[in-house]
Amino acid sequence: MKKLAYVAAAAALAVGGVGTASAQLGDLGRLVGQAAGKLGADKLLGNKVPITTSLADAVHGDPQRDGWTPREPKRPLDSLRRTEAGGFVLGPGFFEFSAQSYCLHAGTHGPGGGDGYLYAPTKGAAEPIVVAILRNSVDHPEVSQQRIQALIWTLLSRSKLEDMNTDLQATARTLLDARELKAISKTALEMIPPEILNRALAEAPPLVRQALAAEAQLRSLASRPGTTFREMESVAVLAGMAPRGPGSQTVAEGRWSRHPDGYLIRYLPRGYSHTVVQIHVEPGSAAIGRTYDPATHVAVPGNTSRQRLAQSGRAKIA
Template sequence: MTMRKWVAMAMASAALVASAGTADAQFGGLVGGLVKRAGVTLPSFRKEPISTSIADARWADPGQDGFTPPTPRRDLAQLQRTPNGGFLLQAGYFGFHDQSYCLHAGTHGPGGGDGYLYAPPLGAARDAVITIVQNSVRHPEIDQHTIQALLWAILARARIENLSNEQRVAAAQLMTPKQLAGLNRSVVDMLSAGPIADNLPREVRSVLQAEADLRRMLGTPGTSYAELEQVAVLAGMAPLGAGSVEVPNGRWSHHPDGYWIRYLPSGYTNTVVEIWVPDGAPGIGKEYDPATHIAVPGNTARQRLIQSGRAYR
């Protein structure tokens, strides 16, 4: 294999793992060595579509562990809705069983007592993902599976013309024309096997393989949702991922808008969100927009879950 081809392969892989946190140093040495030997300069790598990680979950409040608000829990759906599909907060203790969506294909779903923390959506596809989830509230006729498949397509950098007719129609309803045009750009099929991938951390290889498989499957007519799910959601016991942080189930996050929130997922498809707004708190009158909330697991081998304003049924 020529050095030019090796460098092209390395760059393709690096574009996917450039934001992989603890894997950066390990992988960067490999890529840097290949590029230095080739006598070329590394380009600026494109950010991951969604790069939110445990390092971005800076609002955990361990001091509230075991705390239950001293007032009866009310249904969040009783509050005034916002144009974004969110809720205008009042003082009190609220709960909402929502439809949630996986934003980390090739990892394990919730379970094992692992807790989740608040972090905002970050990454190159942040605006598109938020828009899809916000607009889903205005389109209850679009099935949750269709929305999840569309989000997986964005994470996998699939071309929109390769998607099923159902997914293309949903994309046109849920995204702006500019965002749709972004999905039509050509993308390099990232390396998921071979000598470079063999030197990556196991969890990074898993994500690379899942995204490559999703791109192929999304472009294959007749692929069922169950087949996509089998690739995106790993079965079996989740290992402890690199860079994991011990987070007990039910830990509260103190949102910067002035309220407390916690996430209790039951699988990746649905999450019970609880919000506590004490009397006189700055959060009174603020909007809780679920589409701007990613529940990040303490165990990095599990899935990030974006929340939505659609009730789970």
């Protein structure tokens, strides 16, 4: 019996290699489960898909406001009072923030092509860990955005802490407490019989095999001393034109979402690592006094071939 990381790499690469993984990771367990028949996703993935947020969770879009811009003068979001967790206490007005954002869907294409993004909450087995990383990053400006992104990719590949190289372990220990570090093992892959995985991969759709192969490559890179960020990025972020992914929806660029707390928000990505966030709080709104916590937000594209983007309270400096 071998670890799933090595079996997945061998099996997936043998049948097609790394390519466009257009299925949302939230659907990955379901698709593999269907392919494996009676085995089910729980047997294959341990019911531990790290981040499950998908287009199905992005239900707050407001197409009636397409092309609309608030009349109020635009103000910097970071002029508002901040919370200890890196959030912003909202007041009435029109606000903008140039945020560091993070890829949550390795093996897919970055933003572009006029595709719009919608608000959805962070969900999945690794949600508490990812949110903690993003919140704590605000208090650790010495930790570069690239180091944070590399750690997030490693978590999404379901690596164990002890299998990460020393640089990734150091980043994790800077941004997470002892309880959160221990929780990483709960989303890591366990050992399963290779014949189970091989049968599932043989019957799975090509895009699922490719997604598993991308995860396996990231696990391998994360364990190797001296791995560079560019090496991980080349696996996680696909180049070229993004195809239209299955289950995609037409979402206008700059579409507003109405957050359940009562404010309007939209995401204008400038690449996967940089998102311009705009928020509008109407006078008298129930949102006044509430907190916008970027770490709990995922910007979800209408095109499922593109990356979901985690948001942070750290400013992106050009």
